[in-house]
Amino acid sequence: MTSAEPKENSRDGFNLDTVQWPPLPSLIRYFDDFHEQYRSINDLKSSDYWHVRIDGQDEYIDFSWAVAGTNNALKHWVVDGLLTGRRCNAMKTYVGELRSWCLGTDTNIFDQLVKINPDQLPRFWASKVLPTLLGKSDSTAIKSFLRFLCRRRFAEWHPSYAQIISALPTPHRDLYKRIRSGECFIPVLDQRVFANRLDSASQLLRNKPNTNKLSINVIRDYCILSLCFQYGLRPGQIARISASDIRVFETGALHVAFPLTKQRKVSSKIVRRIKREWCDLFVAYRKHAPPTPAKFFGLTPREVTEIVRTMTRALCGNVYAPGDFRHTASQRLVDSGASAVSVAEFLGHSTLNAGSVYYDTSANQAELINRALSISPIYSTVHQVALTRTLSRQVLERTSEEKIISGMPHGIPITGIGKCSVGQPNCKFNPIFSCYNCRHFIAIDEQQIHRNALNDLRQVARSFYDADRLRNASPAFLQLQETLDAIQRTLNELSSVKARE
Known part of the structure; x- marks a missing residue:
């Protein structure tokens, strides 16, 4: 047995019964958008190579690869596409993609696909057709032909199945891969x-x-x-x-x-x-x-x-x-x-x-975008806060007094460490001891101010410890320890921001 014999046998079932379909017209006209004029295709039934003009060049739509019944169905498909406004170039591409897919896989798959019960189409497509597709182009051509069979009511196909056909999955392909x-x-x-x-x-x-x-x-x-x-x-x-x-x-x-x-x-x-x-x-x-x-x-x-x-x-x-x-x-x-x-x-x-x-x-x-938004002082402030969660002194000076954080914990004046986004009058916590751990706190971007606050509060912590070594785990002392840790984290963040700049 020669290598060509299995190929011939595989094509035996690759046929569509189109005997009941009306005959092809004697000619079909299409619009040549390159030369902006109408052209005609003659000998539709007898010729398997339709001569067309696409983008100023002679091209041919090839139907010779399909057997008689399928050959006739493909010709009806192209005629239907041209009559419904499809461009000649698109129909030529569809036929070429369908030819490449059919000859590159087992042709019995296409035979089974067009003659399957449409209710079983999603399962058959996922198991048999989808693994053989190379991309979106060949799947688009197959779907276009199946929708044509729905319009012609071939076998059990009906126009109501067009939506199911459109929803069939296609191989994923990143169309913008080269751009990315x-x-x-x-x-x-x-x-x-x-x-x-x-x-x-x-x-x-x-x-x-x-x-x-x-x-x-x-x-x-x-x-x-x-x-x-x-x-x-x-x-x-x-x-x-x-x-x-x-x-x-x-x-x-x-x-x-x-x-x-x-x-x-x-x-x-x-x-x-x-x-x-x-x-x-x-x-x-x-x-x-x-x-x-x-x-x-x-x-x-x-x-x-x-x-x-x-x-x-x-x-x-x-x-x-x-x-x-x-x-x-x-x-x-x-x-x-x-x-x-x-x-x-x-x-x-x-x-x-x-x-x-x-x-x-x-x-x-x-x-x-940031530069454009920074034209407004408001957006400039928003950008700075979003980027570093800090504020400059100039921005802090333009902030309303009720949002500037200040206080005298244990008689030590601490002020200008940042601002509260909701305002101190609306805060029920101790301003200085709680602000560094609060999500509403926005620190000023000057490290020295936070170092001064850290040193001052360390003195308070030392006084707690010196007063009674055995009670260093009191709630007030623990709160003070958390504040010291939060100030140190703020200083570390400011140092890393300066290093990146």
């Missing part, structure tokens, strides 16, 4: 290299606009690099910029409009202003570049990515992709103190959640 680790961020030295080269190229065009020092392709590459560096645009956004999206004003300002990508709904374009020093790059390219039928740069997203990778390698010796520039620009914005709303608007996100990971990894964020 920091490996996607471009070092400051390399960022400086890119900024300096953009400045130099723009300065050269500004001083000698009619020279041939820079070829038109080099100017184009610098324009692409500036869009990545300044605004972290995706390759698809850069490739979709049209000539009409570039607007030059009499003042010398230049605005670029580009669409939001990776959004479920078609959205309008957003406008960004190019850094004034780099506008000459766009003006020169707009003036001398050959006309393109559709787009300003005449490139596909894949070509944009390759240009960025090649250019960064040539400039600094390290290879960076547009995604690295996007993460770096976002982190740079967060480190400068931008709000979550500003970051979401900068990234073109529809929610605030996706950009929150940049705040978690920002080393400057806590310092910026």
Whole structure:
């Protein structure tokens, strides 16, 4: 028996009975969002390779890997997705992910999955399907196909099971792993290299606009690099910029409009202003570049990515992709103190959640927040207390008298050791003997004051001991001992704070 025979046998049950389904249409139309026009797919039934245009390139949706019945069901699934507003790129990705999963595991699992009683789906998914999944992408494709079977009411599937399908677990994957680790961020030295080269190229065009020092392709590459560096645009956004999206004003300002990508709904374009020093790059390219039928740069997203990778390698010796520039620009914005709303608007996100990971990894964020709050004396005091549980003399002097702790235990005047957050008139304990052990006590950050209080109270303790050696365990003496220990702890904490500073 050859090695190919078991594979053929495993595919015998990999079939869906779609005889009762209506025939496929003669053609299907989809919207090509790159060239902004509708296209058609012909020969849906006879062809197992559907030719489509995605991001300006020829692609094919491959159905040849599935047997007849399943092959037909997959075609109906893609047609249903395109008719209900799914993008052609998404459906092609779904079919590819489903193909990789089916051919990478036992195909009988897929056969059992689609023909199982839906009530048994959660248990079957957890025991048979979940261990074979590689990530969220293949599980999303499988769920999409199962929901399609629900809409078609295949076998025992029914639309009411769609919610159960959506709730099925998927393998855990940290989508922001590279951001948390920091490996996607471009070092400051390399960022400086890119900024300096953009400045130099723009300065050269500004001083000698009619020279041939820079070829038109080099100017184009610098324009692409500036869009990545300044605004972290995706390759698809850069490739979709049209000539009409570039607007030059009499003042010398230049605005670029580009669409939001990776959004479920078609959205309008957003406008960004190019850094004034780099506008000459766009003006020169707009003036001398050959006309393109559709787009300003005449490139596909894949070509944009390759240009960025090649250019960064040539400039600094390290290879960076547009995604690295996007993460770096976002982190740079967060480190400068931008709000979550500003970051979401900068990234073109529809929610605030996706950009929150940049705040978690920002080393400057806590310092910026504290500095901003310290504009107000009230918040400055709150920050100092929260950090060290101490107060400075300046803050203590601005505190109301009823909250400043003072007293004369055993005739020894002790004052200015700190403040009570609730106020002495509301305290039923002896101020000096109890404050150091009280959670409402906030000590002044001057060690000498606490040393003086410690020395004074030690004299009182000595008088207790000298008066009667046999009664040194009296409640008053024990309370005094606890106070002395608390003062010593306060001094130790102040010493460690000073050492950290």
